[in-house]
Amino acid sequence: EVQLSESGGGLVQHGGSLRLSCAASGFTFSRYAMSWVRQAPGKGLEWVSTIGGSGSTTSYADSVKGRFTISRDNSNNTLYLLMNSLRAEDTAVYYCGRERPNMGDIDYWGQGTLVTVSS
């Protein structure tokens, strides 16, 4: 059974940093691209970043480019999102998701972790 479990969320001050983790199980982690998607309070879903299976390719939404870094540890089946220079508008529930091979739709999602940035 595919399982994704996010952790690392919490309360952080404006300008601060936080690292999110997503532990994966039930599939061959290195074969899948993985993504982070967020949902701000009262808003819809927003794609944040994607990383290829090997970790060599990454892409970011303009809203986080230069501040967030996506990475993965395939030996430990874990996805990361390092968030620097956090702003109030980064407050959201952050979900990790597994992408369907060679596509971009997300076939499995985690339950999410809440990040709150105080001003």
Next chain:
Amino acid sequence: ETVLTQSPDTLSLSPGERATLSCRASQTVSRSYLAWYQHKPGQAPRRLIYGASSRATGIPDRFSGSGSGTDFTLTISRLEPEDFAVYYCQQYASTPLTFGGGTKVEI
């Protein structure tokens, strides 16, 4: 960037009724690389449809997707109580991946 506009914002229906949700793209979504997701509060989103019309594993056949180009539709043939949720479309034909603003299906 491909902007997805969903309508209506809210759909007020009763169990047993048919729901028709629309997703319009600002440019052609090539190869019908469009997915639909269901999202309930406090839960992980759930993929319903990919490739505009292919049902994901385990999704009941009352859910169907159609459309191509710039106009796509999610239809729920007969609403069950558990179907009341927010529904999002997503295009994955081009980066950045984008989601529509969502349609809330409420009783």
